[in-house]
Amino acid sequence: MILLSFDIEEFDGPREHGVDYSLEEGMKVSIEGTNIILDILKANDVRATFFCTGNFAENAPDIIERIMNEGHEVACHGVDHWQPKESDFALSKEIVENVSGITITGYRQPRMFPVVESEIKRVGYRYNSSLNPAFIPGRYMNLKTPRTWFMKDGVMQIPASVTPHLRFPLFWLSLHNLPEWIYHRMVRRVLNHDGYFVTYFHPWEFYELKKHPEFKMPFIIKKHSGSDMAKRLDNLVKMLKNQGHKFITYNEFVDLKTI
Numbered sequence: 001m002i003l004l005s006f007d008i009e010e011f012d013g014p015r016e017h018g019v020d021y022s023l024e025e026g027m028k029v030s031i032e033g034t035n036i037i038l039d040i041l042k043a044n045d046v047r048a049t050f051f052c053t054g055n056f057a058e059n060a061p062d063i064i065e066r067i068m069n070e071g072h073e074v075a076c077h078g079v080d081h082w083q084p085k086e087s088d089f090a091l092s093k094e095i096v097e098n099v100s101g102i103t104i105t106g107y108r109q110p111r112m113f114p115v116v117e118s119e120i121k122r123v124g125y126r127y128n129s130s131l132n133p134a135f136i137p138g139r140y141m142n143l144k145t146p147r148t149w150f151m152k153d154g155v156m157q158i159p160a161s162v163t164p165h166l167r168f169p170l171f172w173l174s175l176h177n178l179p180e181w182i183y184h185r186m187v188r189r190v191l192n193h194d195g196y197f198v199t200y201f202h203p204w205e206f207y208e209l210k211k212h213p214e215f216k217m218p219f220i221i222k223k224h225s226g227s228d229m230a231k232r233l234d235n236l237v238k239m240l241k242n243q244g245h246k247f248i249t250y251n252e253f254v255d256l257k258t259i
Helices: 023-044 054-059 061-069 088-100 117-122 172-177 180-194 227-242 250-257
Strands: 002-008 049-052 073-076 150-152 155-157 197-201
Touching: 002 023, 002 250, 023 054, 023 061, 023 227, 049 054, 054 061, 054 088, 061 073, 061 088, 073 088, 073 250, 088 117, 117 155, 172 180, 172 197, 172 227, 180 197, 180 227, 197 227
Parallel strands: 002 049, 002 197, 049 073
Antiparallel strands: 150 155
16 A cells, blocks of 8 residues: 655745745745646546645645545645644644635644644544654654554554665655665565555655755755656656555545554
8 A cells, every 4th residue: 555645835945044935935836846746646546645734725725626626635734834833733724624625634743743642632633644763864863663553642653654674764855866766676665564655745846946046955855856856756656556556545544454
């Protein structure tokens, strides 16, 4: 089973590098990238889960509608990606549900920061996918956490996939920088070991970041961005489909594991 997901947030990368960058500018980048992602998924007839910030939902309700119309799941990703708060759990759910008109059952904290599972449960989420069980300098030190799904405080935890033993992370940055054949090989290893694969990307990865030096984005993020990343995602989806794997939403995964 393939749990493919996208964190559709307002692009705030330039702000991390001292660039004055508005919400409106960030939304333009992310809307373009999200439409590219949706085109790829539609062409390959696969479904995914879209973790959406409150800012994105309020400023792009037509994109939320397209996501749902094309059979994907909408989940929550905080309110303001630049300034995540613990109180966002409830407010994010309220905003995204108001825009989408549906009940939201999943949450992912911006930048995979820790959350309080008891609060996640209290406001009505079934699952939390805010854990990258790897060591990434300057970001995560999660080598002692479970690397596959587990229950905590009545909420299913769905970590991003890492390789067995060495826990090499297989998230978005890995597909940018590794040779594709190596990334594909490690994905297949995880599938053989765990029986499922979880990964995530962002819409701004599919924007031509290389053409915008004013963003001051690091090389490891700009590398293979834009059309190159669109091709890499398409190749990954095609490889997994050719291997006979099924793409499901996170909510469907919870249903399967809690029967």
